[in-house]
Amino acid sequence: MALWSSIRFSLRILRKHWKLTSIAVSSLAIAMAAGTAGFSVFNALLLRPPAVLRPDQLLTVYSSTPTEEFNGFCDDDYTFYRDHNEIFSDVMAFPYSISMSPVVHENRTKAGLTNAVSDTYFSVLGVPPLLGRVFKRGDDDNPSALAVLSYSYWRWLGANPNIVGKTVSINNVPLTVIGVMPKGFVGTIFSDLPDVWYPLSTDLTVNHQGLAWRTDRTNRPLRIVGRLKPGVTREQALANLQTISKQLASAYPKTNKDRLARVTDTRMLPEDSLSSARIISAIIFGIVGLILFAACSSVVNLLLALASTRRHEILVRAALGATPKQLISEVLVDSTLIAGGGGVLGLFLAFLGFRQLLQFKPYFPGLGSLPLTIDFLPDMTVMAATGALVFVVGLATGFVPGLYSSTPNLAAALSGEIAVGGTRKGRIRNLLVAVQVAVCTLVFIGVGLCFRSLENLRNVNLGFTHRNIAILTTDLQAVASSEDQGRKLYARIREAASQIYGVESVSIAGDVPVSQSEGNVEQVRVANSLTQGEAGERIAFAMVDENFFSTLGIPLLAGRVFASADTPKGPETIVVNHLMGEKFWPGESPIGKTAQIENGHRVATVVGVVADGKYVDIDEAPRPFMYFDLNQHYQPGLYLLARTKGSPRQWLAPLSDALTKAVPGLYPLTLTIDDWLNFALFVPRITLFCIAGFGSSAFMLATVGLYGAVFYSVSERKKELGIRAALGASPQDLRNMILRQTGIV
Template sequence: MLNDLRFALRTLRQHPGFALTAIFSIALGIGAASTIFSLVDGLLLRPLAVLNASQVVTLRSVAPTVSGSQFAGASGAMSYPDFADFRDRNRSFDGLLAYQLSVFGFARDAQSQPQMKMGFLVSGNFFRVLGVSPQLGRGFNPEEDQVPARDAVVVLSYDLWAHEFGRDVSVIGRHVNLSGTDFTIVGVAPESFKGLDQFIRPAFFVPIMMGAKLPSAANENLLTGRDKRTFMVKGRLKSGVSIEAANQEAAGIAKSLEQSYPGTNRAIGAGVVTEIQARLALLPFYAGVAASLFFLAGIVLLIACSNVANLTLGRSRSRAREIAVRLAIGAGRLRLVQQLMTESLVIALAGGALGLLMAETAAELFSRLEIVGETPIQLNFQLDHRVLCFTLFVSVASAIVFGLVPAIQSARTDLTPALKSGEPEYGRKRFFGRRALVTAQIAGSVVLLAAATAQYRSSVKMLFADHGFRRDHLLTMKFDPSLIGYTPAQTGQFYKTLIDRTRQAPAVKSAALALFIPLTSTIRQQAVIPEGYAFPSGQESTTVLESTVDEHYFETLDVHILEGRGFLPADLANSPRVAVVNQAFARKYLGPKPIGKRIRLNDANGPWLEVVGVAVTGKYLAVSEPPTEFLYLPLSQDPQPRMTLFAESYGDPAALAGPLRQLVHSIDSNLPIFSVRTMDDIFEQTSVKTRDLTNGILISAGLIGLSLAVVGLFAVVAYQVARRTREIGVRVALGAGRSQIAGMVLRSAATMSVTGIGIGLALSFAAARARGAQPLQPFDRLVTIVVPVSLLLTALLAAALPAWRASRIDPQRALRQD
């Protein structure tokens, strides 16, 4: 094997043109595949950074009462009392842990301005169950998980420790202020542990028992409310216990809880799933995204393999005498195949190494993508041992794909003609195979370019469509007075003062308050029961997106009220409760006359709300989303600690930032202000950059496929000219002109190109029809005309040089060839 490797390296070094072209071609394919794998791995596949991650599973609540909604029951969260019952009654787990993502006001000391940080409220056994040992100090002791609001201790994340404390090892025992309460630092998590979410990196970990002391409405009844399902639950299976057995036990415990607590646990089941299953349940579109990305990478890789196979088949012509001599002196055909496959493996491994460098560059670019929202979402794309193993696997598989058939064909060389002329006698069938490979490459390029063009056109239409709200001349600021100890009454008074003074500011045209910023990642969901609506059997409610807004919101953001009215100052806390729904909600649940209809929140025991208005259906999470049901609640009847101020300016909205900061500090100089951004900037970050990323991936794939197809076409046409040199000489000798010879070569290239374009367009149209539910029809004249014409012209340009060479063949020298 070592001798084969030395011979392969020496042979490739003697033919640098072939070696470099083949290595670069396969590097493009492997690089695309490795990049896509790193994306999908970061989004979906990468295991948790804990001890024996395969033993850690998710225990989810199953709530059929909210099934049927595209957002229903996705999280599978549990209440703390339910978690405690499962923890104490189960026999399948070595331990169950609970955690909840929460917002904190973080300050290093009493003199520091609080910052908004995301942290985990965790059960006391959190680190023990996961098998995570702190970098410094300790985790939580059992007694710190027993008494509410007693043990104010915190474990810092490694990133916060490094950023705020400069990796000071004496940090243990110091105090930090979290939402108005001093906490003692008892530990620092290891650098490798980023939490239990593939997107969100918590800044610190706080015992669940301290959650009740955090001044937020979201933490009321946190430890006692059986209907307050906010905790995610994971567990480590005991040795020898299967997921199926744990699932059966969980279902039995859930049934027992339903019988004991019918008021809160009616129809609430439980199930045990793997980490990947839990991620897919939370965001099911990931499966489609992953499949689409791998399909895209597969096409590029197959085009690359076809290209290298074509180059290898062409090179076998020049090696025919060498191979024939080796066969003549006794080399076995199997031994010859092994030698040739070693050369292919060297090409593939070199291409894989180069592809890894390409993937690393792409991963760095993707990791810089910012997703706007109060939750700090970070895309974790990295080249680790998993990507290296995947790249190695793909490299070896590629070597087999592009190298095996040429190696077998070379080993089957007919000795007599090869020794006589130095060329193999391959015949029409083998040359037809090379033409078929080029045709397939061109077809694949058409599919990629059509997809890229369609995606670009669709995304442009979506970006410039009406999104149901305005974004020009708007500045946003976020606040959460509860993070510095405001009571609900003080919070309400602060927001009243803030909105009154902001609307009186001379540079402000209008202002409003809302819980949710359109097209950002943070949004609430609400279980709703429309009065008189008949749900399918076993379902009693639906889940819709929801935001709390004040009476100025619809005017300030230009959200049109189609029927009825928006909210009024008369909609007070002690007034009859009201709501505004969007048109999609009204059409689906309320019928042709929605005004005056009632809806109930949460469950059958929840409050009734009268629908007083119907707003236009807009875009809430993404510009590409289908029409989605949405619910608006008035701030006066649904007070929230964390709100966003929308200020409309007469001119540049960014110019409002300074005056509004001064205004806020005149109300309370200690109040932190978060996320000061214009709506145009938010739209740029959430929608335009996402579009650019998607379009960049597709266009890059299309251009890579096109480049490889052009190289393959050039190689086949050049080989065809060399193979037909004698025939061309005869044609010239009989009077054929140079233009006729060039035309003959170009016609051959055009035939392959047109055939590939036709097949590619047919596949593209079939794929479009299979995706018939897309919001925009993707195929138009740009796809059906511009892409094929451009590809055909590019193909003819690639064939122009071999055609020109063919037209310059000297008939005398050609006829003297054997």
């Protein structure tokens, strides 16, 4: 009852001083919104489990070596782990990558995202379908032309309730729809929602890879996820899996030596991305901490002002026997109610902000604008954290004003002492305002540096010309039954694109710079001591044709680029970047030198050296890189790069039409190099968007806090200002005095 009486009394006091209450609640609401937003991001990236059945029973399995911490598994290894483990009730696998392919249903074509998964994928996750059924064990034993659709793709098709049994085609391969997943199911790949899932065995036909995909023990694209049997601990699971790892190492020493299993909790965010997520979260929490500190300083200042306006009331209460503890507790109730109001309003503002963010649809190369699949909306975990923060802030902001209220100056109050701007209390409040403004200024500086960093990324030297470049991506596997036929289609595609008016240069490549993916990597050895270990060094590469360097304006520093004389049956040739040449052949010309590829299974001769560039990320450090001749290494999935006169966007439709006419059955996806690079800047931009929001919060907080402090300082000094006016001070003199003191603060 005593607590409820204190709450009702505090509510009356706060309602009476509604202006001060509004300013204090607004200040804390801004800070609480920032805090809720920051913790929501942290929760979505690092804490929230995937929306599946009993996620606490799931473990993700990686393979690791002394040089590779989080790696995948080849298909044979996955099968061995599935069949020989003793700790999982069921196991599934999926490649942690999504294919971008044209998906066709009843003459409706969509640039879709597709994901090959094991037949146990959905049963391990424990999510039932909305319509039809999911894959069952045995669907992956032989190529099965089956497909499960996502809810969003099913809606895009018109939400036909009779879709089960219909056909969708991927790369001209028909698949029978057997089910549709419910709304909210996003799979197991962070930020990417597939439109279609199909069995791993079907990937051999959809992407026309033959048996190589599943028999190559050096190809490890698969992530393994298992559901623990009841009563099995994580330690028992790891011990059993590492026993299996040692069995595989004994059976396949060339590929599995020193390769051990390791387990982690199953998260949407892959384990190898956690360090970046933690850094981003730490930055956000640092900014939020500064904003909260500034808000608390503002509220402490305002509560001191409230205590000053109530000094006669506090004096009377003390004279009637109120103890210091009671006086402090009343102020703590005031501050907690203000913090509670700020928390509720801040939570509401955070909800509004994230709902706006969820309307944001980033542009994905070749796919257009897609909605975010990451749910940042505050959940019960975030609400509980906000509640705890409200309690802590309430105590923190009420402590100092409570101490001030618990020791009223009886003599000063009885003498009617006038509040003057230079008193000790006034100096303390001015100091609090100065601290608040300083902290907010620090946040502003941080936001400015982030904007500067993004601008530096936009202006970084990429090593190639990124103006007026059109990109078309397609796959020849659906229209070419052999490598010879595919190479003939290379020439036909180049010829068709070159005939278009406005196209100055055309190239075909297996990848595009700044790919956001490590892509292809080979073990490289040279005949000297500069490679590490017997296996050599892992060097990333791309397959390109002879026009690639001229089309993208990559400078040739020495030697030559690829030529028509470099045939599939001739000596293998490579072009290296400057850093690779310096690293492997220091002080020598790399031209004519040889490198052993695939642990010595192939030997390639360096024919040219080109300038260094950016290959995976815009902000990556310089790295060795090499190029293989696409004419010597057939790759059906390709990019056509066309340098155009003027803006390339106007040539996308003519280029697509030309390729479709030249090679019927192709469904090229179109974009520009600027689209590609903007996608590479998506993560820095979204991070900057969040930080800019915090900067805006700091600005509003500084404005509201400074206004409140000045307003109540002036209100408290009414008698002083009246005396100054009576002694001849003009209104302008009084304004200048207040502004001068505010400026000093």
